[in-house]
Amino acid sequence: MRYLLIFLSFLILSGCGTKRQNFEPISLLGEIDYDGNLNSFIADVTIDGSTLKSGQIITKSGLIDVKIPKKYTFLGHWEEKYLASSKCSNLIIIDKNSKVLYEKKFDFIVASASLRDDMLAVVLGNNKVLLIDTKSDKILYEKSGDKVYAHDSKLATPYFLNSLLIFPTLDGKLLIVDLKKNKLLKDIVIKSERFFSNVIYLNIFKDRMVAATKQRVVSINSNSIAFLDEEIKDVIILEDRVLVFTKDGRVVLADADLKVLKSEKFKFATFAATNYKDSIYIIERGGYLIVADLNLTKSHVYALPEKIESLVFVTKDKLFYKDSYLEFSKLGKRYK
Template identity: 35%
Template sequence: MKYFLILLTSLLIFTGCSSKKYFEVDDTLGDYETNITSLDDNILSFNKDGATLENGEVITKRGVSDFKLPEGFEFINISDNIIISTNYLGKVLLNKSEIDFKTGVVAATLKNDILAIVFMDNSISLYNTKTKKILMKEYYSKSLANDTRIANPYFMGNLILFPTLDGKIIVVNARTNKVIRTIVVDADGKFNNIIFLNVVNDSLIAATTNKIVSVGAGAVNLKKYSIRDIISHDNDIYIATIDGQIIKTDISLNVQNRRKYKYAKFYALAYGNSLYALESQGYLINISNDFNTEKIYNFSFDQEDKVIAIGNTFYLNNEYFTVK
């Protein structure tokens, strides 16, 4: 009986492993021809706005920077030509200028002398870097588990948009420093922090890993997707889903086109002259702007690598390349 149970267990394990499906392509256009540039070190951490290398160098939306962070600090954002970083223990650096807070900071954006902050305890604040005074502080429900791609606050004219760790967008009047609206993107699930926040053609687009919302022209549109990655380009939104779909929507989240890749696991999306998607089994998929055609290239990389895409550039652990 004991040996039967061992055999049965072995068969179940083998069957489980052998039944796992992967994205496969019968024929490709060969290797993707591009100039791959080495980074000075491996990627340590990243968000939607950039990354920190293990040697303290940073990647921003402007590319690889020779600016170096002190040991223990990691990149959060770049705004007003100033690199914002934190040690997650309450200290924030604006380039080399240090600010001390009582709680760890996970997201921040600077405009003029005003620093908009999201703290680890899911509180938000406005801090005047010139007078060194807190202008506003609000507390929200604590979030015990978060996706590492935490979005940064966004200054939109006289409004400041705070992405929270519990799936909300808090709208603050920049003149009065008062909360004027709360937009619930995703009230369910553990990993429901905002991972994407942008304003596209006067419409607010925000997403968690489970939902995406568009707010504009008096209308609120909400869609459910299991999101692997999301980017915007011009007036279009591109979503890669866990079930292998690449979806193109307008700013109201109306689906314009979609393509399905069976068993595909997408790591990141980038946009050159058209859309590119990096797939886990060593493929780079280029989809035409009208979504009618595709080109699939071989592009091998280690699945353990930290991978991000910013604009038209993919960063993979210790190297990067730009798509056409």
């Protein structure tokens, strides 16, 4: 199962007879209910979307009326083409009417994939990357990486950037491929290890690329490269700043060069997060929604209807959990 990042599987920590301590807010602004229901429960989550048990999918834009076949997981989309993979190493591309446009069986399970025009970029679970022309089914580029023994379930997807393609690998590297020549231009090591070192975040804002493994964030532009070492759960890019969410319940605000500006601690919190308009929305597994301003100067805590004990997916403006959803835009109408 793939569990997400702006999405997440909340794990109950145990071991050595020690019970995990829970986040307990000092005060609550109020209790909130869900705003509506889905036609089915969430079955699977990836970094770019969620699959319901009915086969319907949720993208970063929200719930859409497209269904994928049974036993397939939604991976992402480009315009009106949708990617899905199965545990049997099959990958399909379907249109908005669920018609299969392309299908391919790989020699290993698909870890992540993305699409632009007729170009399909794939990262396999054995750390092999491929670029495929879906019209001719020709492999334009392929490279096998170092062997990895385990990887995190949160997996960044390949990123098409003009004439470049950036592959996030399972051993903590970024492979930059020239799409005109289908050749490797450069590989960048974020932090490469054999266990749980895959790239969990990759995004580009203006002239800057930000990527992360579970142990390190890197920020790259034409003039500099900067690193920030933390135990990382998630990353969000703001206009000229970066938010890093850590495993020990901190939200770290850094500038574009990863110089720490501020750090806010939510004791024992384990969360997923997104930014919507001028606020950060943090979903805490104990059953709370933390809303903070972009400068981390103030925050409010709401009680959710229940604890988060299974898959959750967060878009820019909604929280999806089980068969329900919560709209962030309606919070201000309830509590002012």
